[in-house]
Amino acid sequence: MGFGVFTSFLVLALFFRPFLCQPPNTDGFFVSDFLQKMGLSSSKVYNFSAAICSWQGVFCEKENVVGLVASGLGLSGLIPDNSIGKLKNLESLDLSNNKITGLPSDFWSLGSLKALNLSSNQISESLSSNIGNFGLLESLDLSSNIFSGIIPEAISSLLSLQVLKLDRNRFESNVPSGILNLHSLVSIDLSSNQLSGSLPDGFVAAFPKLKSLNLAGNGIRGRDSDFTGIKSMTYLNISRNLFQGSVISVFQEPLEVIDLSQNQFQGHISRVHFNSSFNWSHLVYLDLSENHLSGEIFSNLHDAHNLKHLNLAYNRFSQQAFPKISMLSGLEYLNLSETNLIGHILTEISEFASLRTLDLSKNHLNGQIPLLSIKKLQVLDVSNNNLSGDIPVSLLEKLPWMEKFNFSYNNLTLCASEFSPATLQTAFIGSLNSCPIAANPDLFRRKSPQHRGLKLALALAIALVCLLVGLLFLAFGCRRKTRMWAVKQNSYKEEQIISGPFSFQTDSTTWVADVKLATSVPVVIFEKPLLSFTFADLLSATSHFDRGTLLAEGRFGPVYRGFLPGGIHVAVKVLVHGSTMTDQEAARELEHLGRIKHPNLVPLTGYCLAGDQRIAIYDYMENGNLQNLLHDLPLGVQTTEDWSTDTWEEDDNDGIQNVGSEGLLTTWRFRHKIALGTARALAFLHHGCSPPIIHRDFKASSVYLDSNLEPRLSDFGLAKIFGSGLEDEIARGAPGYVPPEFLQLESGSQKTPTPKSDVFGFGVVLFELITGKKPVEDDYPDEKEANLVTWVRALVRKNQGTMAIDPKIHGTGLETQMEEALKIGYLCTADLPSKRPSMQQVVGLLKDIEPVLHQ
Known part of the structure; x- marks a missing residue:
C-alpha cells in the first residue's frame, strides 16, 4: 500500500515538473512559460529548473527581469497572454529573427520598455x-x-x-x-x-539630432524644399520615390551618403559647387541615377577625394567627354551607364586599385579599353559603345573569377576559344575572333619524294569532287532559303507596284492603305531624319506585306517583319482598327511616343500615315517574347503581339529551333532579371512620364528580349491613338490578366484603366515567371476550377508558396527569394486596387531580393 502511494506521488511529481520549475507569478515563471509555449524546450542554455537570472540572454536587477534577449531561437506563433506581458520591470526586449506571428493584448502594458526589437518575424x-x-x-x-x-x-x-x-x-x-x-x-x-502622400511640413527641420534618414522604396511625393534645414544628418536615402525639384538644394552639410536615385529631380549638378557651400570631401556615397538631370557631369568631382560609390546612370546629360576623375582613386563603384559620354576612356582609371564595379555601358565611347586594375574588379560592363582593338590579356585572364562582365556591341577582338559558347553569346556579342594560328611542326620536316606526284594527283581529284558536291548543295540550299524573300522581292521590283489603293489580307482581317502613289507617302525614322523613306520602301521591306513576313496578329493589328534600306531590321505594326485622331494629332502622338526612351521599353523607331492607316515601326526584338519562351510555344502557336521569328528560324530540316525555357529561363537569376526590368519599364511609364502612361494590356506576350537578352515592354501608349471602342476592348484584357474590378462590372457600365490595373497584370506575369504556369487552363494541383492567381494566392496565404515554384528553377537560387517574389505578386494581385503597391514600390521590393550575380 505504501509503495503504491509513493509510486503515484512520483508519477505526479514528474508530470507536473515543468510547472514546478519556477514559482508561479514570478518573472521566472512568466519567461519560462513564454519560451515553452513558443516552442523552446529545456536545455543546458535554458535550464528551466535553474534560477532565472542565470539563463543566457536574461538580465536582472534585484531578481526582477529587466532585459530579455531571445533572438534567433526559432520561436513561432502568437505570443500568449500572461507571459512576457507581465514583466513589469522589463526595459529591454529583443525577440528578433524568429517566426512570431502576433502580439498579446497585455503586451502594451510594458510601460518601462526603453528598447524593443521585434525585427525579422512574421507579425x-x-x-x-x-x-x-x-x-x-x-x-x-x-x-x-x-x-x-x-x-x-x-x-x-x-x-x-x-x-x-x-x-x-x-x-x-x-x-x-x-x-x-x-x-x-x-x-x-x-x-x-x-x-504615399507628402511629408509633413518642416519634416527634416523638426529633428535637430537626426543623423540618418531612409525613406527609400515608397511612393512619397515631395520637393527639394522638404530637405532644407539639415543640421546633423550624414545619411540620406530617398531613392525610389516621387520627389521633384532642383537636385542642387539637397546637397547640404554634413551629408556623407546621398541616394536620390529613381526620382524626378532636375537641374545641372555641375552648379552644386556654385550654389551651395557643400563640402565634397565629406562625401562617401552618391547615387543620382534614373532622374532627369541634365547639363554636364560636374567638374568639381576632384574635390570628392573620399568618394567610394558614384552612380550617375540613366540621366539626360549633354554629350561630353569622359570626366576627369583622377582624384577619385579610392572609388569602389562607378556607374556612368547611358550618360552620353564620347571619346576615349581615360587611362587614369587604370590607377583605381579599389574598383570593384565599373559600368560604362550604353555610351558613345571609342578607342581601346585601357589597362584596368583587376585585383578587386568583380563587375565590368562596357557594352553598347564604339570601343575597338584587343581586350587586354590581363583582363581576359581575370574574367573567369568575376561576377559579371559584358563587352557586347563594340568592335573588340579576342581569342574566342578561351570562352564557352554561352559566354560568347551573352558577353561578347559582335566581337571579332582573332585567335593566333599555331604552326604544325610536321609541316617543316623534309618529306620523302617517293610517290609525291601520285599523291598530288589524288589530292587534286578528291578536292575537285568535293568542290562539285559543295556547289550543288549550295545551289539547292540558297534556292530554298531565299525563295520566300528574294523571289518575292524581285517579283515586286519587276512589277513596280507604286500606285494604289493597296489592299492586304491576313487570316483575320483585310486592311486597305488608301494611297494613290506609294513613293509620295513619307516614312518618318526618328533617329535618322536625313534618310528619305516612303511607303514604297515599306512595301519592299515586307514583300508587299506578304503573309510570309507576317509575325503575328494582335489586338492592334498585324505585325510584319522587314528590312528597310541600309539593313535596318524592323517590326512593322499596322494599327488597322482605325483612329478617331486626325493625321496631325496621330503624328503628334506618335512623335511623343518616339521620344519616350528607357532601357526596358521597345523603342518606337518611326511611323507612317498611309491613308487612314497608322503604321508604327519598332526595333526588331531578336529573342522573342516572354510568353513563347516561358511556355515553349513554337511558331505555329503564336499568340497576340509576337514580333520575332529569330527564336523559331527554319533550319535545313524544316524544324523549329526554339530556345524555349530549357536555356536561360531555367535559372532564378534570369527570371528575376526579367521581372525587375519589366517592373522598371512600367514604373517609368507610371511615374516618369508626364502625363503618366497606362499600358492597359500588360501580359507575358508584351515582354520581349532584345539582342542583349534585356527585357523590353512593347505597345505602350498605343491605346490613346484609337477610339473608345478599342480602349474598352483593351480594358477587358486577356484571359487570366483581367483585374477583379473589371470582372465585376455590371452590364453597360464602364471602368477606366488605372496604373493599378497594370500592377495586377504585372503580378500575374510575376506568378508566371516563378511557377512556369499559364494564367489560365493549366494544371493547378489540388485546385479544380482555379486560375493561376487564385491558386498561388491560396498557397501564399497558407505559407505554402514553395509548392508553386517551377521545378525548373529549383536549386538555381535562394528559395527564400522566390517565396518573397511570390509575396510581391500576392500584393500586386490584391482584389482592391488601393491595396496594390505602385510599380515604383514593386521595383524596390524586387531589388531587395536581387540574386547575387555570377558569370
Missing part, C-alpha cells in the same frame, strides 16, 4: 495605437515583418525615441504628422513600405 497585423503607452521607449525596431495599415498618430507620445525602424513592412498612407514631436530622433528608417 501580420496593424500597429496598435497602444504603442503610445511606451513613453520611455528610446529604440523601436519592427522592421522586416508584415505590419500593415497606417502608422498610428499615437507614435507622437514616444518623446524619448531616438531610433525608429519600421522598414520592410506594408505600412501605407501618409507619414503621420505626430512624428514631428519626436525631437530626439537620431535615426529614421521607413523604407520599403507602401507610404
